Amino acid sequence: MLAGDRGLTAAEVAERVEAGAVNEAKRRTSRPFSAILRANLFTPLNAVIGILAVIAVTFGGWKQGLFAGVIIANILIGTIQELRAKRTLDKLSLMNQANAKVLRDGEVQEVPPDRIVKDDLVFVEPGDRVVVDGPVVESRNLEIDESLLTGEADPVAKAPGDEVRSGSFAVAGTGLFRAEHIGADSYAAKLVEEASKFTLARSELREGINRFIKLINWLIVPIAILLIVSQAADAQNWREIIVSTVAGIVPMIPEGLVLLTSVAFAVGVVRLGARKCLVQELPAIEGLARTDVLCLDKTGTLTEGGMDVDEIRPINGTAADAAFEALAALAAADDSPNPTMQAVAAHLQEKEVADPRWRVIDVMPFSSARKWSGTRFTDHGTWLLGAPDVLLDSAPDGTGDPVAMDADVLAAQGLRVLALVTAESASTTGGVTGVKAQALVILRQRLRSTAAATLAYFKEQGVAVKIISGDSPAAVGAVAAQLGVEGAADTVDARRLPEDPEELADLLERATIFGRVKPHQKQAFVKALQSRGHTVAMTGDGVNDVLALKDADLGIAMGSGSAAARSVAQVVLLDDEFATLPHVVAEGRRVLGNIGRVSNLFLTKTVYAIALALFIAVGASIAWFAGNDPLPYPFLPIHQSLINAFTIGIPAFFLALAPTFDRARPGFVKRVLKFAIPAGICCAVPTFAVYLAALAHDGYDSALPQTTAAITLFSLALAALAIVAKPYTWWKGLLVGVCAGAFVLVLAVPPFARFYELELPGVWNTTAAAIAVGCGVAALLFWLVVRPKHLRD
Template sequence: MSSDNRVTGLTSSQVQERIRDGLTNKLPKVPTRTFAQILRANLFTRFNAINAVLAVLVIIAGSPKNALFSGVIITNTIIGIIQEVRAKRTIEKLSLLNVAHAKVLRDGKEVSINIEEIVQDDVLVLVPGTQLLADAKVMVDSEFEVDEAMLTGEADPVHKKEEDDLLSGSFIVNGSGYARVIKVGAETYSSKIANEAKKFKRINSELLSAVNKILKVIMMLIIPVGGLLVFTQIYFTHRTWQEAIISAAAGIVGMVPEGLVLLTSLTFVVGIVRLSKWKTLVQELPATEVLARVDTLCLDKTGTITEGRLNLVDVRVLNGIAGNEVDEIMQGVAHGFPSTNPTQEAILEKYKSESNLEIINKIPFSSHRKWSALEFRNKGSWIFGAPEMILKDKYEDIRNIVEEEAAKGRRVLLLAKFTEGTLSEELAGKVEAVAMFLIEDVIREEAPKTLEYFRKEGVNIKIISGDNPVTVSSVAKRAGVHGAENYIDARTLPEDIDKLEDIDKLADIVENTTVFGRVTPHQKKLLVNSLKSKGHVVAMTGDGVNDVLALKEADCGIAMASGSDAAKAVSQLVLLESNFSALPEVVLEGRRMINNLEGVSELYLNKTVYSTLLSILFVILMVPYPFTPINITLIGSIAIGIPSFFLALAPNKERVKTGYLKRIMIVSLTNGGVLSLSTMGMFMYAYSTGIKVTQASTLGVMVAGGISLVVLLRVSRPLSKLKIALITSMVFLFSLAFIIPLGRYIFSLELASIKYSVYAIVIVILSYPIISGIIGLLKKIYYKK
């Protein structure tokens, strides 16, 4: 490395030498499951094991056709493997698009490289929002404020000066400069942080938690109920052991919700594939579920509803200062820091040439102070930033001008001269306003249409920004934000909340305000928490390090790929093309998946509940169980399996509500209760009249299948032409099984006299109002609570 490595960094030959020595920042691959792990996870499940044992027993009992239910299990397993492999490939591909990059000095030039191309002794170029991708030391003339929360849990930024260590995984909050890499690869924190940001997660969610609870109960019931059913069928019904095994297998097969397990596990992995169409990387799988429930969306103005690009509209010189002097000073200010944020870029468009002024002291920009300062030899000290923060009490002198421009949607930045004091962060001295710089945001072309979509969908929009609230309000109006005139200056909000009444007061303010200006990063977090305290499900979009705290606190954090590494690392979703217009599609996809899953879950749990209750009832009655496995296959395929495939793909724009487990149990227990009692009643009536067991069983299948189709009709609401066609087709196919001889042979059906069939059809028809009435009553009782 050159002796002046602060300026030149490593040479190309030095980089190649370190690569040969293995001193690179090589990271482990994205930790998705291997194909072998996917195969094992989908094939070797408890439910598959139960079904495999039952299939073998049924075949041994001499009825191979009754083992057809195992074919459904094999199909489900294959589908599960295919879908998860697709998801694996998609997430790996998207993770490559989202790979972290670093800016380094090489051969005296600043270049951008990906994380694995960093070598030991590289000189990192660090600006606010940069994530440290390798351990480094601060170099001469550089100072930073660093967020080490992801490493230490400490929320307050840590000040770092020359020779201090910077740990990979931390973020630059303030300050710009250089750092030399001292550790790479496995010796740093970077691989752990990168993996945690990208890995294929299966974390808990309301949906997964509810399904797991249901499965635990089912597993607890299957063995004792199944064992008792086998015992009673052999010892109390005077049937052969083969007939008893086949009947008991039917009861146990019906209790296993294998389709629900498949559907739930695939919901999230399919979401990855679907959302990839919109260039959206899902970093935590249940994010789709959370996003589907979102009713409040917090947007950071810059980079979200605006392009993040600014235009310098005008420069207004104050107090008779010569314009050429202002230009000379701004030349030095514009080139005084290595950072190139959008504000600087707008200023640099006017002041492109390097400055000859010598800097002897400087204070970098801080999101808390909202200004930066430079002291030039022979030219004095100058401050540049938010007028109200610089002038303090004297701000009233220019307030009208600032607010007039802010009302036009322009940001006003002030250049001021600092005299009669020592330049420090306290600005304890005389400040004289010199010039105002008028800067305007460029609104994203797609923003108005996207914001209108959310308004129509009942999602509240909150604009949170560090800029002047009047300016933000004006920009929000131009973008079409409903209620943008309701704005507030966040400096009037409490910073520290330790009393219940203060929390409630803030929550009320946040509830009734649309635009928040001059918001600090800590306040952004408070605003998100306040919305959550009101029962809202909150999503937050952001692209800067100042958004990190709020992104971490939100129910769903959404980062723009063009934003900082910090924002992307803590978010659940990353919009890889920084395309705000993709958000409606992402929300729509989440709603479609979760709402449809809830409806389809009702079908699967209906079968589990009625099979469990029927098994218990027939253990108590000690009479032949009414079904064989092939009967269960018929009912499950026609009323559940085939239609659930189509219903899961149907459009559904309704916002998802909490309370999934209670809602699904209310309807499933009602459906299953009515169905099991109706089936038992029909079978026992027919059986008691002396007709053959196979005929009584056929009537039981007719009632169970018919009421299952009634449940399908309820789940399909609101009905559409396609849904009506689907239900009609399923009714027709179910009827064919009874009408044509081949159908009766395959599904072991034997019709009794027409009188019994009429009774069965009447029971099926009456089940609709009975189920609707009971569910309506139970929901009233539940919601009153």
Template sequence: MAEVETRRGLSEAEAAARLRDGQGNASPDGSSRSLWQILAANVFTMFNGIVFTGFALLLVLGRWQDALFGLPALFNTVIGVVQEFNAKRTLDRLAVLNAPSARVLRDGAEVELAPERVVLGDLLVLRPGDQVTADAKVVETDHRGPRGLEVDESLLTGESDPIRKAVADEVLSGSSVVAGTALAEVVGVGADSYASKLTVEAREFSLVKSELRGSIDRLLKWISWALIPLILVVVNGQMMAFGGWQAALASGAWREAAVGTVAAVIAMVPLGLVLITSIAFAVSGTKLARDQVLIQELPAVEGLARVDALCLDKTGTVTTGEMRFDSAIELAPVPGWEAILGSIGTDPGANGTARCLADPYGSRPAVEIAAEVPFDSARKWSALATTGFGSAPDRAAPDGACAPGTWVFGAPEFVLTGTDSDAARSALRRTGALAEAGLRTLVLAHSPEHIGEAEHPELPAGLTPVAILTFREQVRADASETMAYFKKQGVDVRLISGDDPRTVSAVAREVGIEHSAGIDARTLPEDIEELAEVLEREHVFGRVTPRQKRQMVHALQSRGHVVAMTGDGVNDALAIKDADLGIAMDTATPATKAVARLVLLDGRFERLPGVVAEGRRVIANIERVSKLFLTKTTYALAIGLIFGLLAWAFPFLPRQLSITDGLTIGIPAFFLALMPNADRYRSGFLKRSLSFSIPAGIIVTAAVLTLHFVARAIGPFTEMELQSASTLTLAGIALWVLAVLARPIHPFRVLVVLAMYAGLGLVWAIPFVRDFFQVTWLPDDLGLLVVGIVAVGIVLVEILRAWHRRRTAA
């Protein structure tokens, strides 16, 4: 790389050339999936292949009236694509809004640029509050002035203490300048930068783990495999019902056989279950978006309802990331100590902890400072030399004056350790006790000796501890209430941080987390099984590295826990990605938001209980309506198989199945899926659904078979009369299945069920509707047979309900 002139930087021509050569700072796309990937995942599925093949066949045969089932499949696909694309677009917009600007030297002048316009070799101009936009090497600092360069790398490492940087040291992209200024030459851009390397693995797309979606996908897989032999049986049965293959092909009856085959096959697929599930997720996503919760992937709304282990990153999640002043304990009556604290707090280059002193002490009279030693994260103290009212021990201090000499402010164990006095030992004992209580403690000490500016300053002799200052992290106002909610709901909370375990422990106690003795993560075992054992016992951890956060997620998952992880830094990204549900705060880096399933856009921790409640509503309602769909799948499979083996014509037209599907499943399921439901989550959704649906489907199958056996014995009936009787028999029992699943009784649910009965009556009462669906009024004897069979079916469904309730309650 060509040498860059320190005070001029690159020329605009050089920068443009390097940008063209691919040496710009463009970061890899952080979006979860591209538009094409979203389309492919939602369109090219086996489910859609089955449905749209049948749809196309009926259109070719000119039976568009029987192809109505294609519309729900189309709506399902559109809803999935639109919802996921909207989430992607929102997230991309967030990334743009959160991107910092960069300040560089070009042709000797400072220029502000978008981060992606920075090129290799640019000179970054770094000042307090700036975020470093590319990896760079410090070429010049103001170390000869009052303070050097210090950066906060907490978003990368989890450590909240600032790091001092000297010439030739590297500053990493994603870190922030907290004190001092510097010029730094860019040495790593785009995908080669530290932050990008850390998030490459995290940005690989993976679907959120969803029991609902997993169960539905598993069902579709089973049904798809079952369809291969069933289609052969059904096709053969339909052709034989029209006089055999040769006769059907010669007479054109194969067309009717094809329609019957499509009706049987499509009936076997739980057509609306995927649609209703997608609608329920989409409605929940829209509702949560109004509450400033971004759902990146539809089933993520289910995730938090299933979580039983919630790992919280302390800084930025439970706390606001800011320190607050707690108290001052005066140890010695040295004049002017409060004014010194005011000077420290109002210094423009003060770090976050020191700035907390501005409010309580900033109004004190200004102090005349003769010399200053800036705070250094390695030595853990800063110092001010003051002139005052004289050094004679018998000279009294005038009002408002400050004792002359040197004032040292910093960590007690660094400031007082070399001071052998009773006062210093007593102060260390007191600060130790306060630290054990989780408070961050600093000490202000005074020496009559003067300290001058030096490259490597040393503490003056004769230091006397004057005051102990305590600080607390600013805990979010909603944190305690949210923790109480999770405790009540049986969710185990673990607080994880890169900070001192004692500090983390204090925050844990403040928000009501039990077992809050902090564990130093440096003592944790490497073995996953041993780590899992520790995590089952302990709940508060400090000094946790990004790698350990990820290991903790894996260890909890190895014990069967459903794990949620919150965070805001790049260091949290991998753990958030691997968790069953990743949650990013509003302050999170764009890369962390890109891999999270939920983003709290306003950073309000209290939103999480609302997400839990919404997830539980979705799970409980989808389980309810899934029993309707799986009952239909069961009787469709059974009827198709039995009628095919008996070589009987399939007893329904596709349009007639549209009646039963719409009235007994589709329309009521839509309302039931969106109703309030506070049932707690229980695993085993698929097992419970099938244990009800399979017997219910067998009841319906037995009813339709009984109808056909008896009808063939009591007299000849037309094909339309038998199809109409079959439709009424199926609808009558399936509507009672709906009535059973709609319990406990609720006025709205009762209204929905009654409306479906009324709808069935209207199909027969309105002539043109009756003609469209090709149904007719039944002869008396056939009508009485239908009523008797439906009555027996209702009784059997009630018996099934009682048995199922006892079984699932056990």
């Protein structure tokens, strides 16, 4: 029941809050601490490693279970980094949150969306997102875009009594509606109940890693069984066999890969947060790293949000005072002025032009689809303000209205030009007739000081830029020319675009500058470019950008833009700084490039562990059939802990957070396997061969065969690390050197060697290991250098 046209009173609001009738909206930017801890603690990999650790400690002593320290590291590092990201996301999302406007006690007040109560009267104007459901109470040409709910791009006019639903947004006019369905009862909440939970955007990187883990899970079980069966022949040393079998299974598990991926994403969120860049979906930073086409909306992206009136030029004998008076009347009648009308109003205020108080019959709000706004007055007829090439007859052959031609000349100078006209009739649905030009309103746009350098950066990085705008092609081209964009003189009028998607895609491949683009055309641009295999990022700030932002591979909204644009974008530049985008690119490239590197390391370990297990299983089976001594696995769990720590664990952590500038490429899984499989085999074969040779030379009771195999495997894994670490910097060289030195220190210092159950090798063992390492490194380098180019890419 409505509380009257003054809205609810403070007492009525308090009463509803007490009753719980509040729009408690779920936030999807982050999950609670309990969920973060649970997600990092209870994972399949942690469970497997934990079980293996218990077995190793039970049968081999506490130090054989040191490899389980990775569980604690995974939990602590993963939880801490995600909590840092959570704090950043929550803080930035509060900055990004658009307040709702409600009518209470006769005044319009701004409140957070989750403070709306049942029966509140909610006020909406262009750009406002509808956050609850209810019937319209008052409409002043209110038009609602419901495309995010229905898929229909055309705005829907709303009259009193019509329903508005959450998830839609206002594109024209103003209105009041009553909050009837709030919180979980709202339409959008029911549609996205699952999506509103903490989720990650689609990520090729994350999906690739999950594919690796599924594949490894399928391989581990049969290979582990084969290894266990082959080792079971030595029944007298069953305790040692159990421990060595655990040592064979543990390195098959890429236990740190998922952790480092999560850490890299979380650190990226925190780094970008420091630049006032809100990443609403964590792996979205991966998107711009893959982008090869960036669609830029001129207004609000290349230019700053505001603009200044340069001149109001009367035409056709219109007196300057009459033009000023009409503009003042239009400004006074517009209760939801866009930035253009705000600039006109500010200019008139400077000129001390007072509101003439013309009596209003009807207001036709601005629409990006119509390109004009207007008002019908009782005694002064119909006045419109909008694009000259829409309101005036400007034939492309030059025979059209000379006023429109003058406007084109001004627009070509980088100015924004509007036509002030009178009309015999005009409506938002029936068009305009009987137009007579009265004045040109000339505005000067403010170019962003960083725009030229940012565009130059994208050019250097091989990212094609498409500048699209609702302004005239000449104006867009002039702005592009000032920013040094190639092809600025060759502009395209979107009103003459081909309807055929293939022809449109061909045109988009060739052209760079597009003017008079309508909202649905921006969406068509994105789809056409995607049809040609491009990864498309789209920037925007207005309601006319929402459809394209939603369909782009990465939507980037400006913080001062409409709530609707911010709500559908994956990335929001809270300070409207276009120059932040190169940092988003760099962060995405850092994540993709470095996770690719550490994936090479982890998967190389998995491959050589699987290969060694197979070699040992087959060798043990052959020995058993031949009646020879059983062939034990060459390592204990503590050996694997040492090798993994200094060839993968520690260096991978630093590599995952290092800067990188390589452009992201598709085919993550295929590319990693092309390195990991040959590298793993090049590690496993020499290690197995030198182990057999050392057994024959030193005997089964000596620790030297295990030491020789450990030296060989460590050296080959370190060589793989050195290859993966490219391009080299001083700290990467230091990292590899420190890891090598640490292993040598363990061998050289007797207490360390005894702890890790190794011996200082003699001349024969050192020589054998050196020969095996040389063969393995030579084979790997031969593969990397000689293999066909299509296998290297």
